[in-house]
Amino acid sequence: MPSVLITGATSGFGKAAAQRFAKAGWSLILTGRRVERLKALEEELSKQVPVLTLALDVRDSDAVTDAISNLPETFLPLTCLINNAGLALAPEPAQKVALEDWHTMIDTNITGLVNVTHAALPLLLKTGKGASILNLGSVAGQWPYPGGHVYGASKAFVQQFSYNLRCDLLGTGVRVTDLAPGMAETEFTLVRTKGDQAASDALYRGTTPLQAEDIAEQLYYLATLPAHININRLEIMTVRQAWSAFAVDRDPA
């Protein structure tokens, strides 16, 4: 039975991915900080497949290394790592943002992702052919927009780290993908606005955002491609989102 390690499984893409992989019979290693949600997910999915939940903050490198290097045999070999835990904060212009918010994004989206990758790499290399690392990037890593500042830059890191890993893992059989979604309706905007439900609802109202299940389906597709195929980057948007014109600073009329 293949097994998948999903970071940030307590909400959004991570939770939907856990449900999708469970449906296909994969063993699940699920992580996140919110213990109650992990427990609920374990209760739901352990009726279908073996489930191991790890209450972990991806920023804590010692805890991450310890947990991943001591996985029970039932959850090995590890076939897929989904580096999904992440967040955006402070949609305001850069010059108005608290430094702490920038640090939180860097510590989670960059340091957290490399912590988990470093800990899981020996297991994935042992699996070799057919193993995958699926990294949650974002359209924000490729395309600039106002208020994107450190969030977009952290996702540009995810893209380049994914490509560079591909170079080093050549010949090992381990695949690496930067999956870069656009606007998707999860708790992402609630977190970004520090709990402003009205702002979150307003962003998704009157359009058709991607849903967590759409991304889960892509993750499952990527993890189950024939072993000789590596999709390097997959950018995915709702058909109701696109780019906009360049902004220009003009003198008053």
Ligand SMILES: NC(=O)C1=CN([C@@H]2O[C@H](COP(=O)(O)OP(=O)(O)OC[C@H]3O[C@@H](n4cnc5c(N)ncnc54)[C@H](OP(=O)(O)O)[C@@H]3O)[C@@H](O)[C@H]2O)C=CC1
């Ligand atoms: N929604 C969107 O529009 C898009 C999202 N993305 C990316 O997809 C990923 C998932 O986002 P999404 O599902 O939308 O958002 P959610 O807010 O719904 O889920 C985020 C998940 O990350 C976990 N997480 C956050 N910080 C930490 C931490 N320090 N340690 C461990 N887990 C953490 C949360 O768990 P807990 O709080 O329990 O720790 C939660 O399970 C993120 O990397 C995001 O940047 C990319 C493109 C578009």
Ligand SMILES: O=CCS(=O)(=O)O
């Ligand atoms: O990564 C999230 C999508 S967006 O808010 O940057 O468009």
